[in-house]
Amino acid sequence: MPQLKIGPITIPNNLALAPMAGFTNLPFRLICKESGAGLVFSEMVSAEALVRENRKTSSLLDTDPLEDPLIIQLCGGRKETLRDAVIMLQESGARGVDLNMGCPAPKIVKSGAGAALSRNPPLIREILNEMVKAASIPITVKLRKGWDEKSANYLEICKIAQDAGAALVSLHGRTARQGYSGKADWECIRAAREVLSIPLLGNGDVNSPEDAKRMLEHTGCAGVMIGRGCLGNPWIFREMLHYLETGGFLPGPSDEERSSTMLRHLNMAVEKFGEYAGIRLMRKFWGHYIRDRQGSARLRDKLVRMEKAEEIRLEISGFGKVT
Known part of the structure; x- marks a missing residue:
């Protein structure tokens, strides 16, 4: 299996567990890692709450050496707060930090965070410049195709992220307006691959070993990020690894x-x-x-x-x- 490089960090394979609020906590991350996930992301962590040292938020940062390297995903819309959160995470030993620019949840969007950032590319540039400048660990980003089809500005944001010094981009082929409905547009992932020299993870509608292979071949992305497809099915990672390496299928779990x-x-x-x-x-x-x-x-x-x-x-x- 091809390895994945995120700055100085080498990932053993190119399959990643997507950050999912309420799901990708420590127990499930460990189970997915043991099942073959090369890279795992934390649940979304509020930068504001982290800087205020919210006890509930602190519990989201717990990790285990067995899941190394864990990327902590931050959510926020204020550059100073995100910068301070990155500094705190780096001092606590975090291996990498991801900026959430894709969450479509109304509560998150209303606060100016998550997918709301896609409507303000200049602010994204300011935020990422601050985060990268404050850190010696890799800064990564996760985004969607755009706020809606009329404002599908993913290529602009990908370029901003790369120019700011981001080490990796994860792109979900749906707009914020779509949420999780409809079909993910893999063509936008393919287009993003053409403008990026840093690694790109494709995300959206990858629910089987065949999907993973099609995503890699069709888009040319460096790796695949699996979200809802692994819920209740952590074995999907080993099945994908086996299929990508051999072309054969493993039996499902008994x-x-x-x-x-x-x-x-x-x-x-x-x-x-x-x-x-x-x-x-x-x-x-x-x-x-x-x-x-x-x-x-x-x-x-x-x-x-x-x-x-x-x-x-x-x-x-x-x-x-x-x-």
């Missing part, structure tokens, strides 16, 4: 492996966040883990109502016996 991964994920979440918070976090994952399995709707309804880790463990242990 019910026993699926069950053991669900159990391990639960145990890690409870250990990390406590039983109450860990159980609630995992409710987001259960439907993804068991979708398309026999009896999945009934099992999911039971799991999301359970309040004790032990009763969830017992239920999951019998997953392969669901009828």
